[in-house]
Ligand code: C2E
Ligand code: CA
């Protein structure tokens with residue numbers, strides 16, 4: 001049955017009101033939530049393009065909110081960026097991802113780098129690098145096991161400053177990846193100048209790949225692969241869900257694959273089991 005216009009607009013009004021309330025609640029509880037450690041890191045494997053074995057992994061944050069339940073970073077990270085909570089939260093994420101990686105390394109799962117997402121707000125915070133050094137010192141994780149994932153738009157906002165920061169980070173032995181590549185500005189010319197280790201092709205390109213269908217996305221991925229190789233960068237494809245996509249990406253020469261085909265992001269203990277299984281075979 002069709003709703004009357006009056007009802008519709010009331011439902012609409014309520015839901016906007018609810019959204020505002022929800023956002024307010026999230027905003028107000030963020031800082032305390034960092035204090036209370038209500039966050040949890042999930043981990044998603046990256047597999048070798050040829051070996052199909054786990055060759056690294058990405059840390060992805062989740063929030064066990066006391067009244068709202070499990071929250072997605074898509075919802076709360078932008079709010080945390082708005083109100084500054086991303087700084088303590090980002091430090092917590094960095095420290096805990098490093099501790100986890102240190103632990104994996106210590107129990108013999110060596111040479112599996114952890115990829116950590118860094119927000120633009122963190123990158124431009126004057127105190128961030130000092131806190132990063134403190135955490136490195138505290139966790140004692142070898143720096144070559146860390147990769148920071150940055151996005152295009154955040155690097156291009158202040159290209160000079162970004163280049164300096166990346167150079168410094170890399171001088172510590174930490175690797176730097178460009179996340180969501182292809183979704184931002186057309187930054188091919190910047191790529192030459194930005195000192196990056198890895199390009200991550202955005203999921204939107206991968207999701208359109210189909211065998212036997214020559215399409216723009218395939219052309220773009222091929223071109224990006226060639227470019228990455230020539231610039232000496234590793235190439236990761238994200239959002240791999242189907243084996244046809246896997247096949248195409250492997251044929252093209254993509255170094256690493258990530259996506260639901262291998263595993264969704266999973267809690268720490270589950271990920272450890274997955275690693276042990278992958279490396280035992
Ligand atoms: P992202 O960095 O691009 O992370 C990849 C997102 O794609 C993750 O969503 C992951 O669960 C999802 N994904 C992975 N494989 C597949 C697949 O095969 N199919 C589909 N449909 N999705 C896939 P998630 O965990 O919800 O994170 C969303 C975004 O939130 C991240 O995008 C990142 O921008 C942000 N984020 C997550 N964790 C952190 C963090 O610790 N710090 C910061 N600053 N941002 C984070
Ligand atoms: Ca990422």
Ligand code: CA
Pocket residue numbers: 179180200202203238
């Ligand atoms: Ca991404």
Ligand code: CA
Pocket residue numbers: 180
């Ligand atoms: Ca993204």
